[in-house]
Amino acid sequence: MAESQELQVQQKREVEKKAEATTPGRVFVPVTDIFETPEALTVVLEMPGVDRNSIEASVENDVVTIEGRIDSTKYEGMRPVYTEYNVGHYARSFEISDKVDRSKISAEMKDGVVTIVLPKSEQSRPRKIQVS
Amino acid sequence: MLASFNDPFETLFALQCALDARTASGWMERGTAAIGSFPPINVFQKNDDFVAVVELPGIDKKDLEIEAKENTIRIRGRKAIAYGEQASVHRRERISGVFDRTLSVPIRIEPGGIKAEYRNGVLALFIPRAEADKPRSIKVN
Numbered sequence: 001m002a003e004s005q006e007l008q009v010q011q012k013r014e015v016e017k018k019a020e021a022t023t024p025g026r027v028f029v030p031v032t033d034i035f036e037t038p039e040a041l042t043v044v045l046e047m048p049g050v051d052r053n054s055i056e057a058s059v060e061n062d063v064v065t066i067e068g069r070i071d072s073t074k075y076e077g078m079r080p081v082y083t084e085y086n087v088g089h090y091a092r093s094f095e096i097s098d099k100v101d102r103s104k105i106s107a108e109m110k111d112g113v114v115t116i117v118l119p120k121s122e123q124s125r126p127r128k129i130q131v132s
Numbered sequence: 133m134l135a136s137f138n139d140p141f142e143t144l145f146a147l148q149c150a151l152d153a154r155t156a157s158g159w160m161e162r163g164t165a166a167i168g169s170f171p172p173i174n175v176f177q178k179n180d181d182f183v184a185v186v187e188l189p190g191i192d193k194k195d196l197e198i199e200a201k202e203n204t205i206r207i208r209g210r211k212a213i214a215y216g217e218q219a220s221v222h223r224r225e226r227i228s229g230v231f232d233r234t235l236s237v238p239i240r241i242e243p244g245g246i247k248a249e250y251r252n253g254v255l256a257l258f259i260p261r262a263e264a265d266k267p268r269s270i271k272v273n
Contacts, residue, residue, distance in 0.1 A: 003256055004168075006229060006232075007171070007229045008169075009172050010225075011146065014142075025269065032225050033213070033221065033223060034222040034223040035222060036219060037218045037220075038218060044255070046189040047189070048189040048252065048253035048254050048255070049252055049253065050252060051252055075176070077179075078177065079176060080174060080175070080176050080177075081182070082173070083174045083221050084150075085187060087174070109233065111189060111191060112188075112189035112252045112254060113189050113190040123178065125153050
């Protein structure tokens with residue numbers, strides 16, 4: 001994408017639920033980038049408005065799940081007069097292969113962006129082969 | 133794009149809501165082109181004052197510029213995404229680039245009193261109403 005291109009608003013996509021929710025509030029799919037380096041896979045998710053302490057990330061049965069909860073008490077006493085976007089929680093999960101070293105997965109949060117690093121296990125890292 | 137996978141009724145409903153919001157609100161009247169551009173803005177009224185809440189995840193504060201003049205507030209900046217040199221990208225949904233948006237406010241404001249706060253990827257602009265513009269109660273003698 002060219003640097004000078006004007007940014008467009010991305011419509012939020014709602015999570016498709018298998019079961020009905022018991023708590024109120026909508027859940028959206030955070031926009032995500034995934035990129036790979038020789039050492040690791042990195043997953044970057046945008047969750048604007050989510051506090052570091054309201055993030056939950058877990059690995060279970062080869063699935064990484066990230067959930068972020070919005071603090072709706074901040075909106076108490078505020079009457080909307082003009083709205084362009086929806087506010088809700090975020091949730092997304094990804095399947096990972098056995099190339100990922102599960103014990104070394106790390107996550108950090110900054111300015112509403114969650115970065116999850118999935119380091120590759122020693123055996124699956126690329127290595128150069130010498131030609132003799 | 134993500135939108136193409138959406139439920140068509142959802143899309144239609146969103147359009148309807150956007151149209152309703154447009155006609156029902158006096159907020160963007162003077163700048164028709166400003167509607168729907170990046171970044172998305174929600175405006176709330178809190179007591180006599182207003183709060184504009186802008187979703188801007190992953191922005192460096194240094195790359196963000198806010199100007200207030202008379203009854204307009206201009207938000208502009210740049211959103212940069214760095215993958216690193218060795219990275220190969222599997223999925224790219226986040227967007228980067230420049231943005232420049234002006235919000236015109238249908239009330240008289242105190243341009244000097246606007247406070248901006250950027251936290252957790254959300255920019256909040258606290259817009260105080262001008263003292264002369266506040267409703268006041270009139271005593272009946």
